[in-house]
Amino acid sequence: MQPNPLPNRTKDSTAKTISEIDSMLEYAQEARVSNVQLAINIASEAREYAIQLEYLQGQAKSSCLLGLFYMITAKHDLATNFAHKAKELFEAIDDQKGIAETYYILGSVAYKSARHHEGLEYLYDGLRILQQLEDLPGQSRVLKAIGYIYESFQEYEKAEEIYHQSQSISKEIGDKNGESNACNSLSALYLRKGDIQHAQELIDRSIKLKKETGDKRGLAFAYYGKGKIHFHQKQFELALDYISQSLNKHKYVGEYLGAAMCHAKLGKIFFELDDLDKSLKCIEESLQCGEKLNNDEVRYHAFEYLYKISKKKGELVKALYYHEQFHECKSRVINSGTKSRIKSLESMWRMxxxxxxxxxxxxxxxxxxxxxxxxxxxxxxxxxxxxxxxxxxxxxxxxxxxxxxxxxxxxxxxxxxxxxxxxxxxxxxxxxxxxxxxRELQFTEINFQDLITECLDSFHYYPNFNDIDFQLHIEENLKVLSDKGLINTVVQNLLENGIKYSKHGISDAYVKVSVRSMSEDYFAIIVEDNGIGIGEAYQEKVFDMFYRANDEVDGSGLGLFLLKSAIIKLEGDVKLESEEGVGTKIIVIIPVIPKSDN
Missing domain, CATH: 1.10.287 (Helix Hairpins)
Structure with a gap:
C-alpha cells in the first residue's frame, strides 16, 4: 500500500501553512514503510518550514520522526540528537504522547547499541506514560521492544510473555502491523524451542498481515524469519529464496541492519551448499554493513565465517588473521554485553x-x-x-x-x-x-447572586444576624460551570463561619463576600470578616475533622472540614488568613470549567 501523494509539495515553496506542514509529516510517516530516505527528506523539509513559522508542535513532531527514521537506518548519533531535541520541544508544549515517543526512540537506539540497561529504562518510562494515556498502539510497540531485551539476555519465558501481551493488545485494537511484529518475534522463540509448527504458523500470519498493510520494511523482516525456519530445516533453496527477497526489500527501504543480517544468512546458506566463493562474497558484504554501522556483533559473526571459509579453502594465513579479528570483536561484544547484562538485570529488577x-x-x-x-x-x-x-x-x-x-x-x-x-x-x-x-458531579452554570442570597436567608435565625453588614461583590459577566451542590456547601460554610465568629456588641461588624475571576481558568470566592479571628497556633488545624478552635461557639467541628472536602472534589484550593482579635479571610480558588471538560 503506497502512501497517498502529497499535495502541492514543491521545493520552490517559500512558505507553508501549519496544515500543509502537518500533511507533510503524515506523508513522511506513511512513506517510512516503503522508502525511509524519502521519509527523511520530507520530514527534514517540514522541520525547516516549522522553524520558519515558529510552529513548535511541527518542530517537535518532525524532529521526533527524524529520530525514528535515523534509528531505523542505524544512524544512531543523529537519531539520538533529534530525539533529545524533540523531547525538549514536547516538554515545552506538555505533549505527553510525544515525550513517550522520544523515549521509545532513545530506548531503541540504546538497546541496538548494546546498552540494554539504558534501553530498558527509557522504554519503561515511555510505557508508563502510554498506560496513563491509555494509548494501546504505543503500548504494543514498546512492549515488543522490551520483549526483545529480555530475549537478548535469554530470559525467554519473560520475553514470550511480553510478546504475547503486545500481540493481544494489537489484536484488540485491530493493529495489523503491531500484531505482525509480535508474531515475527514469537515465531523466532518457537523456532528456538524446536516447535516448528507454531513457528511456521506465526511467521505465515506475520507475512499475511504485512502484505495487507503494505509495510515493506516489516515484510522484509517477516521474509527473513521465514527463511530462518527453512534454513533450520535444511531446506536451503527455499531459505535462499526468502532471504534474497528480504535482502532486496531491506536495500529498497534503506534498512542497513536488516541487510547485514540477510548477507550473513546468505553466506551461511552458501557455506552449507559448499559454494565458498558466493559465501565469501555475501559475508564480506555483511562485514561492510557492520563497518558502516560500527556494529561489533555484525563484525564478529562475519569474521567467524571468513575464518571458516579461509580454513576450508586452505588459506591458513587469512584464516589466522580472521580468527584473531573474530576473537577481538567477540571479546568487545562479550565485555560490553556482560556489563550491560548486569546493569540490565539490575534495571529489570528495579522496574x-x-x-x-x-x-x-x-x-x-x-x-x-x-x-x-x-x-x-x-x-x-x-x-x-x-x-x-x-x-x-x-x-x-x-x-x-x-x-x-x-x-x-x-x-x-x-x-x-x-x-x-x-x-x-x-x-x-x-x-x-x-x-x-x-455524589457524582453535575456541572451547571452558577448564578452566585441567587445562591448567596439563598444561603444568607437560611441564617436569619442566628441571634447576631441583623447586627452584621453583609457586603456582596460579584464580578459582572462571570461565567462559571461547576457543581451547584458543592458550590453551595462551600458558600454555606464560609458564611456560617463568618456569622458565628463575628464580634458581638459592635456597631461595625461585617462579612464581605467577593466572587471574581483569578485568571482565564480559575475563579475565587473570598469571604472576609472582622470577627474574633483565629490564633496562629490553630490555623493549620482548622480544616481537620471535628477540630474546633473556640469552644464558646456552637458547632460540630465539621464545617471547615466539609468545606475543604467539597473544594478538593472540585479540584480547587483554599487559603486562610487570620489574626486573632482582628478577623479572618478565606480565599477559595476553583476551576472556571471542570478540568475533565477542558
Missing part, C-alpha cells in the same frame, strides 16, 4: 520492584477505599437512625418551656437542649459528608 510496589500500593488504596466506603455507610446508617429520635427530643424542649416554670430546672434543661442541638448538627454534617463523598 519489576517498582511494578510490585505500585501493585501493593494500589491494593492498599483499594482496601482503604473499601473500608472508607464501609465506614461511610455505617456513619450514614447510624446518623439516619439517630436523626428521628433527636428531632423529637429537641422538639420536647418546647413542651418543657411551656409547662415547667422552676428556674433551676429550666437551666439544666437548657444545657441538655444545647447538647442535643450540637449532636444534631454533628449528625446533619456527617450525613452531608457521606453524601458529598459519594
Amino acid at each position: 519489576e520492584t517498582l511494578e510490585r510496589d505500585a501493585k501493593a500500593q494500589k491494593e492498599k488504596a483499594d482496601f482503604t477505599e473499601r473500608k472508607n466506603q464501609e465506614l461511610r455507610r455505617f456513619v450514614s446508617r447510624v446518623s439516619h437512625d439517630l436523626k428521628g429520635p433527636l428531632t423529637s427530643m429537641i422538639e420536647l424542649n418546647k413542651v418543657v418551656k411551656a409547662e415547667i416554670k422552676e428556674e433551676n430546672a429550666l437551666f439544666y434543661f437548657d444545657m441538655y437542649h444545647r447538647g442535643l442541638k450540637r449532636l444534631n448538627e454533628t449528625i446533619l454534617d456527617l450525613l452531608e459528608l457521606t453524601k458529598l463523598n459519594s
